[in-house]
Amino acid sequence: GAGVSQTPSNKVTEKGKYVELRCDPISGHTALYWYRQSLGQGPEFLIYFQGTGAADDSGLPNDRFFAVRPEGSVSTLKIQRTERGDSAVYLCASSAGLQETQYFGPGTRLLVL
Amino acid sequence: AQTVTQSQPEMSVQEAETVTLSCTYDTSESNYYLFWYKQPPSRQMILVIRQEAYKQQNATENRFSVNFQKAAKSFSLKISDSQLGDTAMYFCAFMKHANFGNEKLTFGTGTRLTIIP
Numbered sequence: 654g655a656g657v658s659q660t661p662s663n664k665v666t667e668k669g670k671y672v673e674l675r676c677d678p679i680s681g682h683t684a685l686y687w688y689r690q691s692l693g694q695g696p697e698f699l700i701y702f703q704g705t706g707a708a709d710d711s712g713l714p715n716d717r718f719f720a721v722r723p724e725g726s727v728s729t730l731k732i733q734r735t736e737r738g739d740s741a742v743y744l745c746a747s748s749a750g751l752q753e754t755q756y757f758g759p760g761t762r763l764l765v766l
Numbered sequence: 767a768q769t770v771t772q773s774q775p776e777m778s779v780q781e782a783e784t785v786t787l788s789c790t791y792d793t794s795e796s797n798y799y800l801f802w803y804k805q806p807p808s809r810q811m812i813l814v815i816r817q818e819a820y821k822q823q824n825a826t827e828n829r830f831s832v833n834f835q836k837a838a839k840s841f842s843l844k845i846s847d848s849q850l851g852d853t854a855m856y857f858c859a860f861m862k863h864a865n866f867g868n869e870k871l872t873f874g875t876g877t878r879l880t881i882i883p
Contacts, residue, residue, distance in 0.1 A: 698870040742809060752799070757812075
């Protein structure tokens with residue numbers, strides 16, 4: 654595809670449930686990023702992949718959050734035992750490499766009831 | 767750690783007029799990148815303009831230009847001949863220069879810009 658895509662667009666779940674959010678980066682982009690955007694705030698960094706490995710996961714808030722990118726393309730952000738405070742828009746971005754501009758997807762809006 | 771501050775939560779301007787959005791940042795880095803992203807109601811963050819700190823010349827992209835003042839750590843965005851499609855949230859962002867990842871963006875809290883017909 655031409656841009657970064659994310660699925661689902663919206664996700665409603667109940668407190669305590671497990672969710673997976675998917676990101677398809679721009680074809681050929683080696684770097685992939687996840688950000689979380691709470692209402693009225695700017696995006697906050699969660700995790701960064703270079704290829705298949707997580708180069709920096711310092712932004713993950715706790716061990717309920719985990720992300721993978723097994724083949725160096727598609728990435729999945731996994732949240733266990735969801736809490737109401739996890740409600741936010743989760744944005745994915747990709748870039749062609751070091752120092753390159755990050756291009757964002759439309760995000761997944763997660764609502765935890 | 768880097769911080770980015772946008773002191774104007776909301777702004778509005780008449781169509782065809784010029785508007786300037788403010789951004790200041792704090793860093794001890796000497797080499798870095800600055801960005802302005804636009805986020806319309808569709809939620810997708812769209813790159814507006816990018817500036818390398820080592821370049822003295824201010825970046826321009828059609829109707830969009832920046833005033834980069836490195837010593838003052840200021841990076842304002844000027845939108846000329848504003849159009850209705852410019853209505854959106856605008857985020858200023860910082861990325862430090864790194865030889866090996868991590869190239870995360872640090873964002874400000876945004877300015878909601880409304881263009882009035």
